[in-house]
Amino acid sequence: MVRTDPAGLRELTLDECMALLAGAPLGRIVYTDRALPAVQPVLFHLDGGAVVIRTSAGSALAAAVQDTVVAFEVDEVDARTRTGWSVTAVGHARVVDDPAETARLDLLPLRRWAPAGHERFILLRLERLTGRRIAP
Numbered sequence: 582m583v584r585t586d587p588a589g590l591r592e593l594t595l596d597e598c599m600a601l602l603a604g605a606p607l608g609r610i611v612y613t614d615r616a617l618p619a620v621q622p623v624l625f626h627l628d629g630g631a632v633v634i635r636t637s638a639g640s641a642l643a644a645a646v647q648d649t650v651v652a653f654e655v656d657e658v659d660a661r662t663r664t665g666w667s668v669t670a671v672g673h674a675r676v677v678d679d680p681a682e683t684a685r686l687d688l689l690p691l692r693r694w695a696p697a698g699h700e701r702f703i704l705l706r707l708e709r710l711t712g713r714r715i716a717p
Contacts, residue, residue, distance in 0.1 A: 586713060593712030598668045601712065603627045605655035605668075610634065610705070612651045612674070614641055625653075626691040632670065632705040635691050643701045646674040653705055658715065665715045672708035676701050 584592040593601070602608075608625045611618065621642055626633045632653055636642050651674045658665030677683050686702045693700075 590713040590715055593666065593668065593714060595710060598710045598712040599627075601657075601666055601668050602632075602655055602670070602710075605657070608632070608653055608655045610642065610646075610651055610653050610674075610703075612642065612645050612649065614645045619645070624692050624694060626689045628686070628689060628704075630707050632707065633686055633689060633691060634703040634705070635686075635693060635700055636703060638701045640701075643676050643703065646703055647676050649674060651705060663715065663717050666712060667715075668710065668712035670705070670707045670710050672706045674703055674705045677704055 586592055606624070607622055609620050609622050611620050613619065619641075623634045623636070623642075634642075650671065653670040653672075654667065656665060656667040658667075677686060683702060686704075
C-alpha cells in the first residue's frame with residue numbers, strides 16, 4: 582500500500598530509505614553549535630545502521646556533536662522535471678575515541694574533503710529514518 586504524507590508526497594519504506602542513503606554521495610548533518618542551528622555538507626559512508634563521517638580533529642563539527650542528537654539528510658532533486666526524493670535520519674552522534682574502532686573505520690571507502698591530517702570519525706546511530714519521493 583502506498584502511503585502519502587499530508588502534502589501528498591509518497592512516503593518511502595525503511596528499505597527504500599536505506600538504499601537511497603547508501604547510494605548518496607553527499608549528505609548534510611544538522612547539529613547545534615553554540616546554541617545555534619548549524620548545517621554542514623559532508624561526505625559519508627553507511628556502515629550497517631550508522632552513518633560514518635570523517636572530519637578533522639579540531640573541527641567545530643567534532644566539538645559540537647559529542648554524544649548529542651543530530652539530524653542527517655540526503656536528497657536528489659531534478660528541478661526541471663519536478664521529481665526527486667529526500668531521506669532524513671535522526672540519532673545520537675559521537676566522536677569515535679577507541680583506537681581499534683578508529684582503525685576499522687579508517688578502512689572504509691570514505692573519501693576526505695581536505696588533505697589527510699589528524700582526523701576523527703563521527704558515528705551517527707540511525708534511530709529514526711524517514712523519506713519522501715517527489716513526483717509530478
